[in-house]
Amino acid sequence: MTVPRIGVLALQGDVVDHMRALEAAGAEAAPVRRAAELDAVEGLVIPGGESTTMSKLLDIFDLFDPVKKRLDEGMPAFGSCAGMIMLAEEVLDGRPDQRSFGAIPMTVRRNAFGRQVDSFETEIGIEGVGGGPFKAVFIRAPWVERVGDGVEVLARVDSGAEGAGAPGGRIVAVRAGACLATSFHPEVTPDARVHQYFVDMVRG
Numbered sequence: 001m002t003v004p005r006i007g008v009l010a011l012q013g014d015v016v017d018h019m020r021a022l023e024a025a026g027a028e029a030a031p032v033r034r035a036a037e038l039d040a041v042e043g044l045v046i047p048g049g050e051s052t053t054m055s056k057l058l059d060i061f062d063l064f065d066p067v068k069k070r071l072d073e074g075m076p077a078f079g080s081c082a083g084m085i086m087l088a089e090e091v092l093d094g095r096p097d098q099r100s101f102g103a104i105p106m107t108v109r110r111n112a113f114g115r116q117v118d119s120f121e122t123e124i125g126i127e128g129v130g131g132g133p134f135k136a137v138f139i140r141a142p143w144v145e146r147v148g149d150g151v152e153v154l155a156r157v158d159s160g161a162e163g164a165g166a167p168g169g170r171i172v173a174v175r176a177g178a179c180l181a182t183s184f185h186p187e188v189t190p191d192a193r194v195h196q197y198f199v200d201m202v203r204g
């Protein structure tokens with residue numbers, strides 16, 4: 001089987017954990033801080049962290065436009081938490097100057113679960129990820145409030161917190177074409193099945 005070279009956007013956030021999980025899933029992982037490093041990867045993980053800071057750093061490092069161009073050309077990407085926000089078309093409760101790539105036609109709400117609980121974990125089922133429930137860790141997580149055409153909902157969760165309920169639960173994992181996004185952090189647990197799903201997407 002081929003070993004795809006997958007980048008992790010390394011401006012801010014939990015880069016090392018994603019690199020470890022990608023390697024566990026059979027990829028070669030490389031940090032991406034410059035456009036030349038982006039050119040050398042077949043797919044990109046945008047990690048959790050803080051989307052407002054990431055948006056600023058992408059501008060400072062002259063990486064926003066190169067990443068956007070690769071996404072527009074169909075480069076596979078996986079965004080977790082802040083990374084999910086970065087991939088979204090529309091961001092609610094964001095900062096006015098916050099930018100996102102618009103790679104997935106969806107609306108996300110920042111810190112959505114966080115209004116009730118800062119972080120929590122729960123076992124969820126993820127469409128297309130076999131092998132039983134997945135322990136999903138949420139840290140000041142966004143949820144998806146609207147999905148557009150072509151977006152497949154892979155997982156929902158009802159946090160049980162007041163106000164977090166929605167029929168069937170809140171959307172916390174989606175796929176649209178070559179893009180995957182999760183509200184939670186699969187890189188903080190030893191279970192590499194979500195990264196495996198993404199590595200298989202990149203192998204395509």
Ligand SMILES: NC(=O)CC[C@H](N)C(=O)O
Binds near residue numbers: 048049083139141
């Ligand atoms: N753990 C995270 O990535 C939190 C995301 C953060 N709340 C943001 O808006 O970017």
